[in-house]
Amino acid sequence: MLKSPVYLDYNSTTPVDERVLDVMFPYFTTKFGNAASKTHSYGWIAEDAIKQAREQIANLINAEEEEIIFTSGATEAINLALKGVYDIYKVKGNHIITVTTEHSAVLDTCKTLEKKGAVITYLSVDREGMIDIQELKNAITAQTILISVMYANNETGVTQQMRPIAELAHEKGIIFMSDATQAVGKIRVDVIEDGIDLLCLSAHKIYGPKGVGALYVRRKNPKVRLASQIDGGGHERGLRSGTLNVPGIVGLGKACEIAGTEMWDDAKRISTLRTQLEHAFIDNLGNVFVNGSQKYRIPNVTNLSFQGVKADTLITALKDIALATGSACSSASMEPSHVLKAMGLSDELSYSSIRFSLGKYTSEEEIVYAISKISEAILNLRKINL
Numbered sequence: 001m002l003k004s005p006v007y008l009d010y011n012s013t014t015p016v017d018e019r020v021l022d023v024m025f026p027y028f029t030t031k032f033g034n035a036a037s038k039t040h041s042y043g044w045i046a047e048d049a050i051k052q053a054r055e056q057i058a059n060l061i062n063a064e065e066e067e068i069i070f071t072s073g074a075t076e077a078i079n080l081a082l083k084g085v086y087d088i089y090k091v092k093g094n095h096i097i098t099v100t101t102e103h104s105a106v107l108d109t110c111k112t113l114e115k116k117g118a119v120i121t122y123l124s125v126d127r128e129g130m131i132d133i134q135e136l137k138n139a140i141t142a143q144t145i146l147i148s149v150m151y152a153n154n155e156t157g158v159t160q161q162m163r164p165i166a167e168l169a170h171e172k173g174i175i176f177m178s179d180a181t182q183a184v185g186k187i188r189v190d191v192i193e194d195g196i197d198l199l200c201l202s203a204h205k206i207y208g209p210k211g212v213g214a215l216y217v218r219r220k221n222p223k224v225r226l227a228s229q230i231d232g233g234g235h236e237r238g239l240r241s242g243t244l245n246v247p248g249i250v251g252l253g254k255a256c257e258i259a260g261t262e263m264w265d266d267a268k269r270i271s272t273l274r275t276q277l278e279h280a281f282i283d284n285l286g287n288v289f290v291n292g293s294q295k296y297r298i299p300n301v302t303n304l305s306f307q308g309v310k311a312d313t314l315i316t317a318l319k320d321i322a323l324a325t326g327s328a329c330s331s332a333s334m335e336p337s338h339v340l341k342a343m344g345l346s347d348e349l350s351y352s353s354i355r356f357s358l359g360k361y362t363s364e365e366e367i368v369y370a371i372s373k374i375s376e377a378i379l380n381l382r383k384i385n386l
């Protein structure tokens, strides 16, 4: 029996891996200590668990333990990175470069910074969703303090080349930040090789719990300084006060450890299923287009336009398949996706687009079922629209 509805929205969130849940449990009950309590073993046990999680996360992205700051998720990590850099470095310059296709957590934080006097350049992307490194180079001024480019796009899965951006940034003494929420745990992410100075990640996109994430902050070459955005007890080296979410952090650590050993096999299997899905629609339905680079993308996503069909009508018709048009954050609004628009899609094709995001629990049976149900619905809707 298939689990119903079939879940094809792993980019919005993932179920918690049972092994992650198992290691979290004791930290709610018997090992409930506050990691900041230095005077008894309850505190020390929690502190040891936090240290281990820091190592597990650092290992996955080739960072050092001391470079990991725990947050309530990627959104908070992004806010801390952007606002934290701006507050410290605005004496040096007020210019930030980012991309039109970023997640709303980046775009909305940039809007707030604009109100505070920041000048933001939003780089365009081509039809494939890729930035132009020459355009980036031309955008840099003497006032530029930060370049923020996401690793993998949440709507299309398109990945940007990190290394060339990092080289440009570092030549000019500019900090390079990346929202890697959709890349970590799915593809190789290496803060040394990629040259990333600030990196954001989230547990619930990689089979960990919701409400916990981390910010990687480079400590040398260059050492990045940040202004804290939450004040209090001085936790996390003064950068993020507040009692640590010990069970959540333990879960994030375990999720990273599992991804480190299993993501390559998972990626192979998941991308095979994605290919099966794409080909079935493209070959059998006609007028189906893949949005974004097929060369540079994470293995679990495909964003498809089905010409002549409204995506929201299609999704409503498919009650037993959990799908999204774009990001969970914007699918409440009826605006066409800002990501697809930036890639030059017409409004009509944008409204005809669906994001399929698969995960490690996606089975071939589910994909076969989804192909048959979706194909049937599309043929019906196209008939009605004739």
Ligand SMILES: *Cc1c(COP(=O)(O)O)cnc(C)c1O
Pocket: 011, 012, 072, 073, 074, 075, 076, 103, 105, 150, 152, 153, 154, 179, 180, 181, 182, 201, 202, 203, 204, 205, 211, 212, 213
């Ligand atoms: C989900 C997501 C976020 C937000 O992460 P939360 O942990 O839910 O705050 C930010 N950026 C990208 C690319 C995402 O996919």
